[in-house]
Amino acid sequence: MTADGRRLAGVPTGPGYASHAVLTEPVEVPDTLSDHEAAALLSQGTTALAAARAGRIAPGDRVLVEAATGGVGSLLVQLASRAGAIVVAATRGAHKLAIASQLGAHEVVDYSVPGWSAGLEPIDVALSSVGGATARESFDLLRTGTGRLVLFGYAGGAPLDVDASDVFGRGVSITGLWGTYSTDAVREAFASGLSPILGAALPLSDAARAHYLLESRSTTGKLILVP
Template sequence: MLRVEEVEDPVPGEGELLVRATATGVNYFEVQVRAGVVPDPLDSPLPHIPGIEVAGTVIAAGPGVGRHRIGERVVGTVAAGSYAELVVVPAAAAAPLDERLGEHRALALLGQGATAVGVIETADIGPGDTVLVEAAGGGIGTLLVQLAKRAGARVVAGASGEAKRRVAADLGADTTVDYSRPGWAEEVGPVTVVLETVGGQTARDAYGLLTAPGARMVVFGSASGNPVEIGSQQLLPVGAPLIPFSLGYRPQRWPELVRRAEELTVRGELDPVIGAVLPLAAAAAAHRAFEARTAIGKTILTL
């Protein structure tokens, strides 16, 4: 259950900033943790404040941080606690806000933009590829559709529901498919790349489409809550490699990937989809939209 409550103001410690938040991003992982679908990596005692992305203005600096940062508009990441008016952010994780982007687009690129750029790079997509983008109506998926098209690929956008399929088509997908329907894979036909983020039976069905030489699957999530499990009876005849990608295992690359996503956006080559902007008090409604599979693009909470 999510509810808004008053708590004591946080105090920045060594190497930390106190940010008066104006916006925070909502991510599906937070919904899964709250619902108990996946374990909380921090094992946080309840009640706790969720959220990992924040935009706002620095109002105080802890020891070891120059006071020149006070008054700076920043966008940054935290381990938890961004669904709040005041957020303590590690100074090293708070970057000056690029005003050309604005805080909503900057939040959309902070984690999801970096992931999308990294996934496309890992998949080594180029002309001649046919790419299946799963969850193509979501925050990462809407970016992947655009990046795969930019790389010269033919894009098949997989999404549940007509609204998400329309968004993917508007972003350049060559064809769309509703993978919540039985037999969806037969509509798609062979592909050379699967960008896998759903897991479970969807992943197994998608893997069966990788019949061309050089085909591969990049795994970067399991939104269904079910792991990506390809049994040897399916894996050995197909032979397509499963390649993992996670920012969590490549934290040193995060700033570079964010910068590349931001540069593409500033140049007009990438357009983050901001699907909903809601007040913080509507956080529970935002989570319900994710659970109902109706959330599109990036969801932002404002303060």
């Protein structure tokens, strides 16, 4: 908050957590957003917008969203639905599947169940952030000739493993995404009308617990640390 009452947001230049940070290019937070909504849109909103754009989602496309109730995933479900896609939300457990449905997913699938992808129709766009075997199954679901996989993370710790011959042999594409932050991207995210899920808000002194929650995959939406 500035002395004249404006709320500013931005990504600090250094890594880690801090109660105070220097912002080189702050963006003003509009009155329509709470502080926590702005924090959610700052990084996860810009990433979701870039991933959806990279996927070139067209009306009627079948779009698979991995980790569909996570910070980025929950925004991607909204963006794909808004683009007129048939949204297939992939996550784990009844609670998260129910949240994905509430977000507007047309189909939900539990990827903790072995063989989860077997019954699904081909996918036009896979928005992939989990990595490992999950990402591989998403890749295998791509529609031959036109399928597009947007790769923007591997939260599970192991990156997607595919052979180049799998890519050209099936006529599908993989687009990598990294570092989507810019002041223009933040302004776009703030104006997007997206509704981030606000998960737990913990004091900065509880950062270790926040990491525990993330690692145990018990969070949905944005986990906030309050300085």
